[in-house]
Amino acid sequence: MSLLIKGGRVIDPANGIDEIMDIFADGGKIAEVGRDIEKAADRTINAEGKWVMPGLIDLHVHFREPGYERKETIRTGSRAAAMGGFTTVCCMPNTNPVTDNDIVVEFIKLKAERAGIVNVLPIGSLTKGMEGEVLSDIGRMASAGVCALSEDGKSVLNAALMKNAMRYASMFDLPVFDHCEDPSLTGKGQMNAGAQAAYMGLAGISNDSEEVIVARDMILAESTKTPIHLCHISTKGSVTLIRQAKERGVRVTAEATPHHFTLCDEDIRDYDANYKMAPPLRSREDREAIRLALKDGTIGVISTDHAPHHVDEKNCEFQKALNGIIGLETSFCLAHTELVLGGYLTPSQLVEKMSTNPGRILHNGKGTLSAGADADITIADPNEQYTIDVDDMVSKAKNTPFGGREVKGRILYTIVGGEIVVDGGKLIKK
Amino acid sequence: MLKRKDLLGLRDLGRDEIIEILDTAKEMKKKIDNPALRDCTLGKSSIITLFYENSTRTRMSFMLAGSYLGGIVQDLGVAASSVSKGESLIDTGLNLDKMGVRFMIMRHQMTGAAAVLARNVNASVINAGDGTNEHPTQALLDMYTIRDYLGGFEGLKVVILGDISHSRVARSNAFGLVKLGAEVTLAGPSTLVSGSMKSLGVNVTSDIKGALADADVVMGLRVQFERQKNMPFPNTREYSTLYGINSSMLNYAKKDALVMHPGPVNRGVEFASDIIDGPNSVINIQVKNGVAVRMAILKLLYEAGASTDR
Ligand SMILES: [Zn+2]
Numbered sequence: 018m019s020l021l022i023k024g025g026r027v028i029d030p031a032n033g034i035d036e037i038m039d040i041f042a043d044g045g046k047i048a049e050v051g052r053d054i055e056k057a058a059d060r061t062i063n064a065e066g067k068w069v070m071p072g073l074i075d076l077h078v079h080f081r082e083p084g085y086e087r088k089e090t091i092r093t094g095s096r097a098a099a100m101g102g103f104t105t106v107c108c109m110p111n112t113n114p115v116t117d118n119d120i121v122v123e124f125i126k127l128k129a130e131r132a133g134i135v136n137v138l139p140i141g142s143l144t145k146g147m148e149g150e151v152l153s154d155i156g157r158m159a160s161a162g163v164c165a166l167s168e169d170g171k172s173v174l175n176a177a178l179m180k181n182a183m184r185y186a187s188m189f190d191l192p193v194f195d196h197c198e199d200p201s202l203t204g205k206g207q208m209n210a211g212a213q214a215a216y217m218g219l220a221g222i223s224n225d226s227e228e229v230i231v232a233r234d235m236i237l238a239e240s241t242k243t244p245i246h247l248c249h250i251s252t253k254g255s256v257t258l259i260r261q262a263k264e265r266g267v268r269v270t271a272e273a274t275p276h277h278f279t280l281c282d283e284d285i286r287d288y289d290a291n292y293k294m295a296p297p298l299r300s301r302e303d304r305e306a307i308r309l310a311l312k313d314g315t316i317g318v319i320s321t322d323h324a325p326h327h328v329d330e331k332n333c334e335f336q337k338a339l340n341g342i343i344g345l346e347t348s349f350c351l352a353h354t355e356l357v358l359g360g361y362l363t364p365s366q367l368v369e370k371m372s373t374n375p376g377r378i379l380h381n382g383k384g385t386l387s388a389g390a391d392a393d394i395t396i397a398d399p400n401e402q403y404t405i406d407v408d409d410m411v412s413k414a415k416n417t418p419f420g421g422r423e424v425k426g427r428i429l430y431t432i433v434g435g436e437i438v439v440d441g442g443k444l445i446k447k
Numbered sequence: 448m449l450k451r452k453d454l455l456g457l458r459d460l461g462r463d464e465i466i467e468i469l470d471t472a473k474e475m476k477k478k479i480d481n482p483a484l485r486d487c488t489l490g491k492s493s494i495i496t497l498f499y500e501n502s503t504r505t506r507m508s509f510m511l512a513g514s515y516l517g518g519i520v521q522d523l524g525v526a527a528s529s530v531s532k533g534e535s536l537i538d539t540g541l542n543l544d545k546m547g548v549r550f551m552i553m554r555h556q557m558t559g560a561a562a563v564l565a566r567n568v569n570a571s572v573i574n575a576g577d578g579t580n581e582h583p584t585q586a587l588l589d590m591y592t593i594r595d596y597l598g599g600f601e602g603l604k605v606v607i608l609g610d611i612s613h614s615r616v617a618r619s620n621a622f623g624l625v626k627l628g629a630e631v632t633l634a635g636p637s638t639l640v641s642g643s644m645k646s647l648g649v650n651v652t653s654d655i656k657g658a659l660a661d662a663d664v665v666m667g668l669r670v671q672f673e674r675q676k677n678m679p680f681p682n683t684r685e686y687s688t689l690y691g692i693n694s695s696m697l698n699y700a701k702k703d704a705l706v707m708h709p710g711p712v713n714r715g716v717e718f719a720s721d722i723i724d725g726p727n728s729v730i731n732i733q734v735k736n737g738v739a740v741r742m743a744i745l746k747l748l749y750e751a752g753a754s755t756d757r
Contacts, residue, residue, distance in 0.1 A: 204677075207558070212646035216458075218558045218580030218618055221643070287566070288559030332567075333535060336557040336578065 025064025072104025072393030084113025
């Protein structure tokens, strides 16, 4: 099938492009990007007034399969990804069983293929069962096709084991996605430590619980000369540490989530667990530091940490409620509203954070509209204003604090390998 | 007039609502001493106590308050019920709702549990203590006692001592007393009182003598001694040496300062025995006022419900 996208604002930072152009795709690949392409195509999309971007990439989602299918499945998660403009997502390994061996990796790939909606790349755990004791079958998982390694949900607490894991992973050229949290400092904490926690009577989680591991693992990256990618950075102190490490040449990249650049602890209301996640919503000051770090490039990636939970796991005592919120379907509109319209990022920088840079970290040729690349393309209307409606979401889970929020920017087309999966804002796949 | 379904904490109560509860409690107190005055104010409403955390004293106080006003009072017996078989809090609440329960009085080890129950049921929820959040009826009975002895709150210096950061009593008192114009100081070892508590509009200090200077009220809090991995102070002996109140320490406060404690007291730890039994202590009077305040809350919430057609 061939596809011609006419007259859109093509934003492809990998090639330094931000101008009105046409794109012609054929056989699942980008064939040509240029002005006034006149070619016969099976389908032509008029993209005037729209943004045409390399397909969005999310390095950090939880699709819960195998093991927790009542929260989300690879199929329902893929649908949510497509609706959010994502053509590639990376699933964290905290499944049941844990994705710590090639068999689970093959299972996820099979399910993703059957769903056939977006590219779903499995991430393997660093340690067996995510128990922090022995390395997972990293080499076998590399052959089976994991895109990265991570212990997301916790840190590998034994520093020597973490160091080994980083060294071993580098042999297979696998990036390590690092959840930074010292559980002894988190303690029984339920939300960000500070005035708001004191006011609400909830035990606090201090910024140092994240920062000590950020510091430790950047030191390990430096000593082992391996790269490290820091997940969901949430504090001002972490930003300072990352900035300093980058200055001295440490190979560190970092991501921030839409909820950490949009909300802060003052937004938490009525013990509503849809505001509960790890790391927690931080202070107003931390949020500003995250926004500025995105602006100056200290944080190069926006990831959702899409974490679906069943309603029963959220409509309960705050302390009992599980951590995390869904994010795939609200990521682009929040990033556009808060960061681009908020004056922190140019449109091109936004695309960098949501496609180009994550593509570079995966180094799989995605995140660009170069001729010859997979025809993964996302088209959005930056001007459409609407209210987020949780009932419209296609994720199996509804745990989000963003229902009722006014945003600007809607995904209209998600094209994966030249195939249109979201067409005019509607999911066309089963 | 009190216009709300639930009583969850003093954080959300207005100044006038607090005064109304205290005034009503004064009337209620007569019914404690004189059984002939007890009536059917609550019209045989059914009242259930759900204590996920044990407290015989608070539970009995509520049960007596309910029965003095003609309510039908039952205890759920959490340990023996379906709760121990893993039923969720919300399911428990919905079941009780269906069975016609008018008041659910709950103590729970988790902050915000009362709020979560309240927004899921039709019954009036009274918070009898939730996690490290609030214990509103304790604070109201403390405030009742203070007003009874000292006439009011404006300009009073109230010192609350001890394990502040884990104390829902300290928090509820702080919210209420600050609203009524008292100057509240929270004092304790630096590991048990956090500077972020200043957001409640109070002073926070580890200087116990400075805190006691010219105090009108000295309120001690129970220090918890469960063995924990990361104890906030070395041992009981060191705590009582540095932060326990004996008669020479009490000299820093005003001569007729009230000595209060929500109980149960660790004699010789928070307060020396001669202080607990001494002339400044109103610890035993607090207990009686507790029943009166709880009667007042039941009456006011019942009337609020009757007037809004639930
Ligand atoms: Zn994580």
